Amino acid sequence: MKKAIIKNQQRLKRKKRTRSKILGTKERPRLTVQRSNNHIHLQAIDDEKGHTLISASTLQLKSKLPLTADSPLAKKIKKSDQVLKVSDILVQKIKEAGISAMVFDRGCYKYHGRIKIIVEILRKEGIKI
Numbered sequence: 001m002k003k004a005i006i007k008n009q010q011r012l013k014r015k016k017r018t019r020s021k022i023l024g025t026k027e028r029p030r031l032t033v034q035r036s037n038n039h040i041h042l043q044a045i046d047d048e049k050g051h052t053l054i055s056a057s058t059l060q061l062k063s064k065l066p067l068t069a070d071s072p073l074a075k076k077i078k079k080s081d082q083v084l085k086v087s088d089i090l091v092q093k094i095k096e097a098g099i100s101a102m103v104f105d106r107g108c109y110k111y112h113g114r115i116k117i118i119v120e121i122l123r124k125e126g127i128k129i
Helices: 002-020 079-097 114-124
Strands: 030-035 040-046 051-057 103-105
Touching: 030 114, 040 079, 040 114, 051 079, 079 114
Parallel strands: 030 103
Antiparallel strands: 030 040, 040 051
16 A cells, blocks of 8 residues: 555656646647546646636547447447547647647656657647647
8 A cells, every 4th residue: 555655646746846847828838638547638728827728538539439348339449549539639629729839748647658649649730849
């Protein structure tokens, strides 16, 4: 149990350290990532006003079927494929809002895997991070 508490404290320390160096504005909002075992949530935040400008999540995917363990028709979508779809949704919303640059807040997560895929897609679409 003590090991779990220490891990959580280290995670919060990393998040605080990262967050203390980053500030988002309306012209260049802060893109935050919240990742769980099943879902990923992305938000573009204006820290000056404290408003969320844009958000996208795997919960918004219309193609995602309710999965049950015994359902033969339900096919599981890979997490990396989910991230690709959510990133596409986010890119569309960013372009509609007229945002060309963002500040990336990785939080307590390493720049690896699904987090890295998000940033690479945004850069590929011409959004400066």
